[in-house]
Amino acid sequence: MRIAKDMAFHFEIIKKDNSSEARLGRIETDHGILSTPAFLPVGTQGTVKSLTPEELMEIGVEAILGNTYHLYLRPGHGTIGRLGGLHQFIHWEKPILTDSGGFQIFSLGSLRKISEEGVTFQSHLDGSPHFLTPEKVVEIQRVLGSDIAMVLDECAPYPSPYEYVKTSMERTSRWAKRSLKERRGTDPALFAIVQGGMYRDLREKSAQTLVEMEFQGYAIGGLSVGEPKSAMWDVLKWILPFLPKDLPRYLMGVGTPEDILEAVRLGVDFFDCVLPTRNARNGTLFTSSGKISIKQAQYAEDRRPVDETCACYTCCHYSRAYLRHLYLSKEILSSRLNTIHNLYYYINLLGKIKEAIQDGNFLDFYQSQTSRHGLERAISVHFQSH
Amino acid sequence: MRIAKDMAFHFEIIKKDNSSEARLGRIETDHGILSTPAFLPVGTQGTVKSLTPEELMEIGVEAILGNTYHLYLRPGHGTIGRLGGLHQFIHWEKPILTDSGGFQIFSLGSLRKISEEGVTFQSHLDGSPHFLTPEKVVEIQRVLGSDIAMVLDECAPYPSPYEYVKTSMERTSRWAKRSLKERRGTDPALFAIVQGGMYRDLREKSAQTLVEMEFQGYAIGGLSVGEPKSAMWDVLKWILPFLPKDLPRYLMGVGTPEDILEAVRLGVDFFDCVLPTRNARNGTLFTSSGKISIKQAQYAEDRRPVDETCACYTCCHYSRAYLRHLYLSKEILSSRLNTIHNLYYYINLLGKIKEAIQDGNFLDFYQSQTSRHGLERAISVHFQSH
Numbered sequence: 011m012r013i014a015k016d017m018a019f020h021f022e023i024i025k026k027d028n029s030s031e032a033r034l035g036r037i038e039t040d041h042g043i044l045s046t047p048a049f050l051p052v053g054t055q056g057t058v059k060s061l062t063p064e065e066l067m068e069i070g071v072e073a074i075l076g077n078t079y080h081l082y083l084r085p086g087h088g089t090i091g092r093l094g095g096l097h098q099f100i101h102w103e104k105p106i107l108t109d110s111g112g113f114q115i116f117s118l119g120s121l122r123k124i125s126e127e128g129v130t131f132q133s134h135l136d137g138s139p140h141f142l143t144p145e146k147v148v149e150i151q152r153v154l155g156s157d158i159a160m161v162l163d164e165c166a167p168y169p170s171p172y173e174y175v176k177t178s179m180e181r182t183s184r185w186a187k188r189s190l191k192e193r194r195g196t197d198p199a200l201f202a203i204v205q206g207g208m209y210r211d212l213r214e215k216s217a218q219t220l221v222e223m224e225f226q227g228y229a230i231g232g233l234s235v236g237e238p239k240s241a242m243w244d245v246l247k248w249i250l251p252f253l254p255k256d257l258p259r260y261l262m263g264v265g266t267p268e269d270i271l272e273a274v275r276l277g278v279d280f281f282d283c284v285l286p287t288r289n290a291r292n293g294t295l296f297t298s299s300g301k302i303s304i305k306q307a308q309y310a311e312d313r314r315p316v317d318e319t320c321a322c323y324t325c326c327h328y329s330r331a332y333l334r335h336l337y338l339s340k341e342i343l344s345s346r347l348n349t350i351h352n353l354y355y356y357i358n359l360l361g362k363i364k365e366a367i368q369d370g371n372f373l374d375f376y377q378s379q380t381s382r383h384g385l386e387r388a389i390s391v392h393f394q395s396h
Numbered sequence: 397m398r399i400a401k402d403m404a405f406h407f408e409i410i411k412k413d414n415s416s417e418a419r420l421g422r423i424e425t426d427h428g429i430l431s432t433p434a435f436l437p438v439g440t441q442g443t444v445k446s447l448t449p450e451e452l453m454e455i456g457v458e459a460i461l462g463n464t465y466h467l468y469l470r471p472g473h474g475t476i477g478r479l480g481g482l483h484q485f486i487h488w489e490k491p492i493l494t495d496s497g498g499f500q501i502f503s504l505g506s507l508r509k510i511s512e513e514g515v516t517f518q519s520h521l522d523g524s525p526h527f528l529t530p531e532k533v534v535e536i537q538r539v540l541g542s543d544i545a546m547v548l549d550e551c552a553p554y555p556s557p558y559e560y561v562k563t564s565m566e567r568t569s570r571w572a573k574r575s576l577k578e579r580r581g582t583d584p585a586l587f588a589i590v591q592g593g594m595y596r597d598l599r600e601k602s603a604q605t606l607v608e609m610e611f612q613g614y615a616i617g618g619l620s621v622g623e624p625k626s627a628m629w630d631v632l633k634w635i636l637p638f639l640p641k642d643l644p645r646y647l648m649g650v651g652t653p654e655d656i657l658e659a660v661r662l663g664v665d666f667f668d669c670v671l672p673t674r675n676a677r678n679g680t681l682f683t684s685s686g687k688i689s690i691k692q693a694q695y696a697e698d699r700r701p702v703d704e705t706c707a708c709y710t711c712c713h714y715s716r717a718y719l720r721h722l723y724l725s726k727e728i729l730s731s732r733l734n735t736i737h738n739l740y741y742y743i744n745l746l747g748k749i750k751e752a753i754q755d756g757n758f759l760d761f762y763q764s765q766t767s768r769h770g771l772e773r774a775i776s777v778h779f780q781s782h
Contacts (some may be wrong), residue, residue, distance in 0.1 A: 037435045056721060060728040084661055093717055101713045122617055327487045331479055335442060335471045342446040342731055 019157070019199035019226055021258045027372045031250065031277030033366040037258055039105045039157040041097060044073045046258065046279040046361050049270065049356045050107060051287060056090075056100045059287055060345040060355075063102045069322070069350065070357040073104055073157075075282040078150055079111030083140075087153045095155030107282070108156035108198075112163040113231070113263070124164065126181065129379070142262045142371065144185040145192040152197045160229060161189040161199035166207050168235045175207035183219045189224050198291050199226035201260060207232060208241050210248050217252035228253045229260040230278070234269075243272065250277045267359050271376055274363055286356045290348035292337050293337045296355040305347070309334045321353035323347075399775055401550035403473060405543070405585035409646045413758045417636065417663030420753040423644055424494045425491045425543040425585070427483060430459045432644065432665040433749050435656065435742045437673060442476075442486045446731040447672055447739075449488045450765070455708070455736065456743040457746050459490055459543075461668040465497030469526075473539045479543030493668070496533050496586075498549040499649070510550065512567065530571040531578040531712055538583045545709045546615060547575040549579050554621040561593035569605045576609050586611035587646060593618060594627045596634050603638035614639045615646040616664070620655075629658065653682065653745050659760055660749055672742045676734035679723045682741040690734070695720045708740035709733075736751035 020038040027033065032359065051066065053074045058066055067086040076096055078233035081087060090099050096106055115122050115131050116145045120147045122131035128143035141148075144162040151159035163182045166175045186202045193200050196394055202220040206212030229248055232241045246261070253259055261278045262309065264270070286296065297317035302309075304316070315325035316333065324333070324347040336344035359379075413419065417552045421432040428631075435443045435672045437452065439460045444452055452460065462482055467473060478486050481578035482492055501508050501517050506516035514529035524669045530548045537545035552561045561562040579586050588606040592598030599621075606614065618633055632647070639645055647664045650656070656667055672682065677688045690702070701711035702719065708735040710719070722730035745765075752761035 055725045055727060055730045056718070061730075062729065084725060089717065091468065092697055093699055095717060099715070099721075101717055101718075155448055155568050255512050264735075275682070310471065311478055319469070329479060329485070331471070331475065332442070332485055332487075335485075339441045339470060341441060342728055343443045343448065345728055346446075346448070 011055045023272060025367055027367050029373040030275045032367050032372045034273050034364055035279055041105045041157050044105050047274045047360055048280040049360050050282040051076045051353055052282055052284045053392045060349045069354050074106055076106055076108045079114035080109045082150050083135055091153035105157040107155055107158040108151045110162045111158040113165045116165050144188040148189050148192040155197045159200050161186045161202055163203040163231055167234045168237045169206055174211055175209055175212055175217055179212050179216050201225055201227040202231050203231040204249050205232050208237055213245055213248045217249045227258040229262050231262050234264045246276045269395050271379055275376055286352035287349050290352040291345045295348060296352050299362045304333050305337050321331055322351050324351040411592045411753055413753050415759040416661045418660050418753050418758045420666055420750055427543050429493045433746055434666040435738055435746050436461045436668040436671045438670045455740050460492055462492055462494045463492045465500035468523055468536050473536045477539040490714050491543040494537045494540055494545040496548045499551045502551050530574040534575050536579040542584045545586050547572045547588055548589055549589040549617055551559040551618045556593055557594055559597055561598055563600050565592045565598050572606055573609060583675045587611055587613040587615050589615045589617040590635050591618050596625055599631055603635045611642040615648050617648050620650045632662045632731055655657045657765055661762055671737035673735050676738040677731045681734060682738050690719050690723050702737050708737050710737040
């Protein structure tokens with residue numbers, strides 16, 4: 011257990027699973043506790059799309075993610091800072107993790123240009139030119155007042171040639187060093203991001219280099235970018251042994267319920283992903299017996315809730331027929347009710363994972379879930395590859 | 397006081413104002429009480445756009461309006477009936493008024509054709525042909541299970557020539573008679589709709605004819621369709637003396653806070669209008685010192701709530717700066733928070749009106765509000781015209 015001197019950031023492992031790398035933990039921040047394994051809904055522009063903070067809390071959400079790229083462009087971190095910081099601005103008093111904007115900036119393609127000093131890009135909103143450095147990104151997140159900040163990294167596209175990924179990863183490591191140097195004691199906790207594409211030596215080198223720098227936590231970036239699922243598990247298995255056991259591990263932008271189960275088994279502590287919220291707005295709902303598309307004609311007069319085993323607000327009060335009607339009618343309430351259900355599904359899954367680790371039967375739970383989701387074959391193949 | 401035999405519909409005047417035609421009343425239905433003067437938010441497609449029923453109740457909404465035209469086309473009244481009726485379908489246990497669809501159908505322009513028997517029209521959704529009669533419209537609202545149903549009427553466009561409006565009004569009266577004949581004792585309360593454009597003799601004739609038929613209430617239709625404000629007040633002053641004092645009076649599709657104050661003074665009991673909800677989604681917010689457009693640059697760093705005298709959820713927790721950010725970012729939460737505020741403003745205004753009538757100082761309140769809204773001149777002109 012490490013406790014940083016100048017800030018309230020503290021990670022503690024409560025219980026380690028005997029039969030896997032899964033761990034039960036808690037992260038303490040100035041804005042409260044995040045119990046891990048955890049899932050952070052994405053609040054891109056200062057709102058988890060369609061929901062209020064009270065609804066997130068009722069669902070059991072303990073922390074959310076904000077996108078530095080989006081908030082920097084609009085309304086601007088200066089504005090948010092002058093208004094008391096991101097928590098006050100958006101009326102969310104619990105922990106906030108902000109990403110570095112790297113993923114969004116590198117997704118801009120031809121609109122951005124990278125140099126050793128930093129990255130130049132054009133705003134997707136108005137085409138205005140911007141230049142961000144690792145130092146500036148630390149400063150922006152300081153002004154936003156987040157609880158966990160991320161270093162500026164380059165997320166190389168998949169697939170990329172070895173030499174490209176090597177150059178990119180090495181620069182990301184140098185940027186990480188500059189970020190740490192910029193960080194003041196009262197700043198948010200700062201996490202490094204392991205990159206290196208799908209190349210084992212680059213991933214290991216990235217992890218080793220970053221671990222030497224003593225960040226408050228480590229993230230795994232550059233996954234769920236189009237690679238085969240097996241590549242994601244390979245990368246995690248390469249990296250995780252290098253990361254400090256007593257620091258939190260964050261798998262960025264992942265993933266499906268099955269991905270989360272698998273990554274927890276391998277030792278990941280928390281996740282963020284747009285999947286449950288974006289799927290909700292597209293009418294795709296998670297249930298205990300698989301995903302359903304609520305727009306299908308078969309639900310036109312279906313008076314059952316989305317999931318008869320679910321206790322969320324949506325399932326307590328509304329039929330599939332009504333949710334289908336709202337979706338087809340493009341009603342705002344459709345996005346709300348679907349988002350509540352999907353996030354509840356995720357938070358409830360994480361709750362069951364925590365309970366299973368606590369009770370010492372995580373692997374049983376893992377197997378019951380994965381077989382239930384029809385993934386037996388994929389998992390058994392994966393087990394053999396160990 | 398009249399009590400219909402076969403259904404739970406009962407209107408009672410609790411207090412009559414001494415200095416105006418304003419009345420404090422209550423409508424009892426199978427789904428609870430509507431205290432008048434009242435404002436009904438519009439739930440076009442089975443949802444008051446962006447809000448849940450719990451939020452409506454927290455705001456103090458006692459009844460909502462559903463659009464028969466929209467629900468008939470999608471998901472279909474048959475579907476809603478088989479799912480237990482509109483209240484159960486949309487999870488709203490309080491009173492529902494359904495309109496007849498007349499206004500929407502006649503707004504279709506070239507897509508509809510009227511005959512003595514009924515109206516043929518094409519769906520705005522898929523162009524499919526439909527034929528509705530006064531009897532069918534009563535049946536649809538029976539199947540929806542609303543508490544207050546409206547007769548099929550023709551809302552003549554403004555301006556229309558005298559002969560056109562006369563023919564239309566007379567047919568609307570014949571349709572009202574057929575509607576009443578179709579009505580069963582267990583059906584929703586049925587309201588007639590006074591038409592007749594801006595022509596005094598036609599309006600009076602319409603009112604007289606419909607009052608002879610003994611409906612459970614009377615609505616004033618065909619207003620707020622582009623006519624000058626003074627014409628609306630003229631029509632109300634012509635009609636209201638003809639309507640039974642002991643039955644509820646409903647002014648359809650009206651209006652601004654000032655319109656409501658004025659119409660209450662003239663003796664109207666309740667209203668529906670898309671204004672507060674539609675304005676909310678367009679970023680126009682009602683405040684105690686007038687309307688504001690939340691997108692304006694002046695609010696970029698304004699940490700005040702929309703209205704410092706307002707106790708709604710939005711004003712309790714969010715700054716103008718955040719609401720502006722959500723609006724510019726096209727976030728769903730923008731529509732939600734703005735709608736909560738505007739509906740709260742309306743419901744709160746009606747609450748104050750009721751209190752003022754109860755306390756015997758409605759006219760003082762009326763004058764304080766109208767002068768506050770900078771309408772002194774308009775109102776004084778209106779007073780002179782009495």
